[in-house]
Amino acid sequence: MALTNPVPMGPWKITVYDQEHFQGKRMEFTSSCQNIMECGMDNVRSLKVECGAWVGYEHSSFCGQQFILERGDYPRWDSWSGSNAYHIERLMSFRPVCAANHKESKIVIFERENFIGNQWEISDDYPSLQAMGWPSKEVGSMKVQSGAWVCYQFPGYRGYQYILECDCHGGEYKHYREWGSHAQTCQVQSIRRVQN
Amino acid sequence: MALTNPVPMGPWKITVYDQEHFQGKRMEFTSSCQNIMECGMDNVRSLKVECGAWVGYEHSSFCGQQFILERGDYPRWDSWSGSNAYHIERLMSFRPVCAANHKESKIVIFERENFIGNQWEISDDYPSLQAMGWPSKEVGSMKVQSGAWVCYQFPGYRGYQYILECDCHGGEYKHYREWGSHAQTCQVQSIRRVQN
Numbered sequence: 078m079a080l081t082n083p084v085p086m087g088p089w090k091i092t093v094y095d096q097e098h099f100q101g102k103r104m105e106f107t108s109s110c111q112n113i114m115e116c117g118m119d120n121v122r123s124l125k126v127e128c129g130a131w132v133g134y135e136h137s138s139f140c141g142q143q144f145i146l147e148r149g150d151y152p153r154w155d156s157w158s159g160s161n162a163y164h165i166e167r168l169m170s171f172r173p174v175c176a177a178n179h180k181e182s183k184i185v186i187f188e189r190e191n192f193i194g195n196q197w198e199i200s201d202d203y204p205s206l207q208a209m210g211w212p213s214k215e216v217g218s219m220k221v222q223s224g225a226w227v228c229y230q231f232p233g234y235r236g237y238q239y240i241l242e243c244d245c246h247g248g249e250y251k252h253y254r255e256w257g258s259h260a261q262t263c264q265v266q267s268i269r270r271v272q273n
Numbered sequence: 274m275a276l277t278n279p280v281p282m283g284p285w286k287i288t289v290y291d292q293e294h295f296q297g298k299r300m301e302f303t304s305s306c307q308n309i310m311e312c313g314m315d316n317v318r319s320l321k322v323e324c325g326a327w328v329g330y331e332h333s334s335f336c337g338q339q340f341i342l343e344r345g346d347y348p349r350w351d352s353w354s355g356s357n358a359y360h361i362e363r364l365m366s367f368r369p370v371c372a373a374n375h376k377e378s379k380i381v382i383f384e385r386e387n388f389i390g391n392q393w394e395i396s397d398d399y400p401s402l403q404a405m406g407w408p409s410k411e412v413g414s415m416k417v418q419s420g421a422w423v424c425y426q427f428p429g430y431r432g433y434q435y436i437l438e439c440d441c442h443g444g445e446y447k448h449y450r451e452w453g454s455h456a457q458t459c460q461v462q463s464i465r466r467v468q469n
Contacts, residue, residue: 147429150462209468233343233430267345
């Protein structure tokens with residue numbers, strides 16, 4: 078098997094189930110779903126991402142906690158959730174994410190809100206920003222220049238997650254409140270590219 | 274701030290607390306601790322990694338579930354634990370990990386145990402192995418050629434984690450039972466380098 082990886086560029090496909098471990102009612106989607114209850118399911122309790130990257134949301138209409146979903150099997154809520162502190166077993170809406178070619182993804186992080194203070198251009202994955210020289214456990218604002226990114230509250234890709242895309246807000250996230258409706262602090266200790 | 278990152282090469286330093294949110298009794302370590310109870314603490318409930326990468330263990334003597342700990346702040350058990358399915362609030366022993374220079378880390382994964390079947394040489398982070406072409410959600414065996422790696426049960430660096438090092442077992446992990454005393458299946462859907 079070669080190391081040069083053929084990156085699938087869609088079409089997106091996700092299969093969701095209303096019971097854990099791929100049981101119960103089953104539905105396939107190739108585009109976004111704003112409210113799973115309108116499809117006759119009360120909740121999504123397991124899922125398989127078959128093509129592309131997706132974001133799942135705690136609430137309908139793409140609100141609440143966000144969960145990045147890349148290709149693979151997710152048998153229970155805790156296989157996608159990043160935080161136990163705010164225990165979430167709901168996944169009510171989801172949508173595809175456009176990731177760039179892995180090598181071309183780029184984001185600039187800023188020490189303070191409104192794109193001021195120290196800045197750092199990133200084009201790789203960082204399980205600990207501080208280990209690589211970022212001076213604090215916080216990030217004030219971010220500009221996505223290419224692709225899609227996930228940043229996390231704790232090192233090692235744990236805690237609250239925020240999906241940031243060059244196609245949303247023109248890629249500009251000037252205050253932590255713009256990262257997601259559940260963002261309560263600007264604490265960001267790890268960051269990585271989304272993989273298509 | 275430049276993009277060329279000065280990678281700190283130790284000395285390792287970790288500060289542990291017996292209460293959440295960096296409260297209670299506090300101790301600093303620069304080398305491994307085989308049993309935190311011998312230091313007069315009943316458990317580690319929060320910690321700060323100040324230098325180097327570490328592995329924490331559920332039980333004393335480096336047994337049970339493993340948790341990679343890179344530089345940053347961990348205010349509660351769920352900021353280092355990867356799985357809720359097997360709910361763990363214990364961290365009883367820990368030790369430093371030798372990571373390679375980030376660009377030089379290398380591991381070979383094999384489809385079946387004892388280093389047979391399809392194989393794939395990896396020198397980058399993969400939040401979804403399947404998205405990049407690996408044909409299954411399982412890995413049979415692994416050879417670490419350089420550095421230290423973390424592999425995870427689920428995509429996106431979630432679920433059970435296994436720390437694999439070129440300095441342990443000569444880097445050879447020929448069966449999932451050698452990945453860690455808590456390994457129950459050969460399910461591995463994401464893998465990444467450890468960052469020093």
